[in-house]
Each structure stands twice: as C-alpha cells, then as structure tokens.
Amino acid sequence: MANDxxxxxxxxxxxxxxxxxxxxxxxxxxxxxxxxxxxxEGKKELHHCPGQFVEVSLLGIxxxxxxxxxxxxxRGYFELCVRKAGKITTVLHGMNEGxxxxxxxxxxxxxxxxxxxxxxxxxxxxxxxxxxxxSLINFVIDxxxxxxxxxxxxxxxxxxxxxxxxxxxxxxxxxxxAFRCTVxxxxxxxxxxxxxxxxxxxxxDIDVKQTYSIVCGPPIMYKFVLVKLMEKNIPENQILxxxxxxxxxxxxxxxxxxxxKHYCCQDGPVFSYDKLKGxxxxx
Ligand SMILES: Cc1cc2nc3c(=O)[nH]c(=O)nc-3n(C[C@H](O)[C@H](O)[C@H](O)COP(=O)(O)OP(=O)(O)OC[C@H]3O[C@@H](n4cnc5c(N)ncnc54)[C@H](O)[C@@H]3O)c2cc1C
Ligand code: FES
Numbered sequence: 001m002a003n004d005x006x007x008x009x010x011x012x013x014x015x016x017x018x019x020x021x022x023x024x025x026x027x028x029x030x031x032x033x034x035x036x037x038x039x040x041e042g043k044k045e046l047h048h049c050p051g052q053f054v055e056v057s058l059l060g061i062x063x064x065x066x067x068x069x070x071x072x073x074x075r076g077y078f079e080l081c082v083r084k085a086g087k088i089t090t091v092l093h094g095m096n097e098g099x100x101x102x103x104x105x106x107x108x109x110x111x112x113x114x115x116x117x118x119x120x121x122x123x124x125x126x127x128x129x130x131x132x133x134x135s136l137i138n139f140v141i142d143x144x145x146x147x148x149x150x151x152x153x154x155x156x157x158x159x160x161x162x163x164x165x166x167x168x169x170x171x172x173x174x175x176x177x178a179f180r181c182t183v184x185x186x187x188x189x190x191x192x193x194x195x196x197x198x199x200x201x202x203x204x205d206i207d208v209k210q211t212y213s214i215v216c217g218p219p220i221m222y223k224f225v226l227v228k229l230m231e232k233n234i235p236e237n238q239i240l241x242x243x244x245x246x247x248x249x250x251x252x253x254x255x256x257x258x259x260x261k262h263y264c265c266q267d268g269p270v271f272s273y274d275k276l277k278g279x280x281x282x283x
Pocket of ligand 1: 053063064065066067068081082083084085086087088089090128131132243244245246247269
C-alpha cells in the first residue's frame with residue numbers, strides 16, 4: 001500500500017510538470033529513426049502500461065508525444081523510437097548520450113492487458129506502428145503463459161526502413177510466436193515476403209471468439225486492414241487500434257486531439273473499433 005501511494009504521487013507529479021530524464025543510450029535505427037534509452041532522475045520508474053505515451057519536453061523548444069516502446073517488465077529505464085519529423089524530433093536526434101530531457105506522463109489508456117489475458121493475439125504493425133506495439137509484444141513474450149496464440153504481422157515500405165531488425169530476428173525464431181514480415185518493395189538482398197501487410201491476414205488461422213487484433217500503422221493502413229479483419233469475422237470490440245493525433249497537453253485540457261466526443265490523449269490513444277466506427281474523422 002505504501003508503495004502504491006508513492007507510485008501515485010510520482011505519477012501525478014509527472015502529468016503536468018516534466019521530470020528530469022537522461023538519455024543513457026542512443027542508436028541510429030534507419031535513416032530517419034533513432035532509438036533512445038532513457039532513465040528518469042533517481043532511476044524512478046515510469047510506471048507505464050503498454051500502449052501509453054510520454055511528452056518529451058525540450059526546454060525552450062517544446063514538447064512532442066512519443067510512444068513508450070519498451071515493456072514495463074524492463075525496470076529502471078524505458079525506450080523510445082523517434083522519427084525525425086519536425087522541430088522537436090530534429091533537436092532530439094541531435095542529442096547524445098548523457099543529454100538531459102524532460103518527460104511528462106505516462107499518458108492515455110494503453111492496451112487492456114487484463115482483458116487480453118488468455119486470449120489469442122494478432123498483432124498488425126505497419127512502419128513506425130511497431131513502436132507502441134513492441135511494448136505489448138515484449139510484455140506478452142515475457143509473460144508468455146498468460147496469453148494464448150500469438151501472431152505478429154509486420155510490414156514497412158522497404159527493407160531499409162525495417163525497425164528493430166535484431167529483435168525481429170529473435171521473434172522470428174520463437175517457437176511459440178508466429179511471425180511474418182513483408183515489405184511493399186523488395187531490394188536485391190531481401191529474401192523475405194514482398195507485398196502489402198493486408199495480404200498476410202487471410203493466411204492467419206483465427207479462432208473468432210478468442211482473438212483480439214491489435215493494430216498500429218499509418219492512417220491509410222487502418223481502412224484496408226479493417227476490411228480484412230471484418231472478412232475474418234473478428235468482433236469489432238476485439239479490434240484494438242492505436243491512433244495518432246496532434247497533441248499538446250496530454251491531459252484532456254487543450255482540445256487539440258479531439259475526435260468527436262473523445263480526447264485521443266485521455267480516452268485513447270488505444271480504442272476498440274466499436275467505439276470509433278461511424279465517428280467522423282476518426283479513421
Ligand atoms: C500518441 C502519439 C504517439 C506517438 N508516438 C510516436 C513515436 O513513438 N515515435 C515518433 O517518432 N513519433 C510519434 N508520434 C508522432 C510525433 O508526436 C509527431 O511526429 C510530432 O509532431 C513530432 O514533433 P516535431 O516537433 O518534431 O514535429 P512537428 O514540427 O510537429 O512536425 C511534424 C510533421 O507534422 C507537420 N505539421 C506540423 N504542424 C502541423 C499542423 N498544425 N497540422 C498538420 N501538420 C503539421 C510538419 O510539417 C511535419 O511533417 C506520436 C504521436 C502521438 C499523438
Ligand atoms: S492533447 Fe490536449 S486535450 Fe488531448
């Protein structure tokens with residue numbers, strides 16, 4: 001109980017005011033993405049759930065929402081995968097090991113981990129969408145016996161854009177995980193599948209009652225993936241989508257991330273499809 005109180009206090013403090021964090025390791029992943037390992041001041045825990053995000057706060061520059069890509073089973077640090085997209089991410093890409101940054105969060109509703117226990121999981125990740133899904137995938141791998149069948153479908157435009165290459169090599173060798181990867185366009189040294197991620201879905205053996213599909217990728221991907229999941233008869237409440245919106249506060253105050261009646265920062269970024277279906281501008 002005493003620990004819970006400390007944890008709740010730490011969590012509340014970091015929602016509005018950035019906590020000091022240090023980049024303890026940084027690695028170039030692709031031409032546009034970097035991997036950051038962050039430790040909070042005093043090695044404080046972030047206390048996140050898979051699917052949540054933080055606001056990375058750079059003094060005098062601004063803040064950007066970034067998904068936590070490591071599993072909460074990793075203690076004492078967390079990881080981010082950051083695409084160089086604009087003002088903040090460009091400055092972040094220029095920072096080295098030892099640099100100090102601010103962290104607010106964790107924010108949002110992550111994946112409903114308790115609801116997923118005992119279920120079959122079908123992960124569908126496109127491009128940078130693997131960043132938030134990796135947190136849940138590694139959580140599930142670390143607690144493998146708590147979950148049913150696990151299938152991971154991963155896609156990106158071309159082999160040079162593949163993220164977490166070493167790790168997906170390991171996933172592909174796990175005997176209790178079905179892993180398939182595809183690229184839209186091949187390359188001379190690419191021996192894997194070429195084609196859209198949607199083409200992998202019909203080949204997955206699905207027990208409709210048991211299966212939850214967990215999807216994250218570029219906006220265009222959702223439309224086509226949903227058609228294929230509907231063809232498989234997966235119930236709409238068992239399709240979980242992680243969405244991206246322009247965000248500022250992260251705490252439901254500024255309205256930047258509003259999707260109709262929902263605030264993506266607080267009610268999401270993970271939504272089940274039945275909550276989004278028919279909402280204008282949601283998908
Ligand atoms: C919940 C969540 C999780 C995320 N997770 C990740 C992650 O794990 N990794 C990651 O790399 N990114 C992630 N993002 C995306 C990231 O937050 C954005 O790319 C963010 O804008 C980067 O900040 P920036 O200052 O570097 O870029 P910005 O300067 O904001 O520019 C980013 C891009 O958006 C365009 N843009 C800027 N302002 C506007 C505007 N008002 N309207 C439309 N377009 C505009 C710019 O032209 C540019 O192409 C996530 C976003 C959300 C909401
Ligand atoms: S980011 Fe401000 S309300 Fe969601």
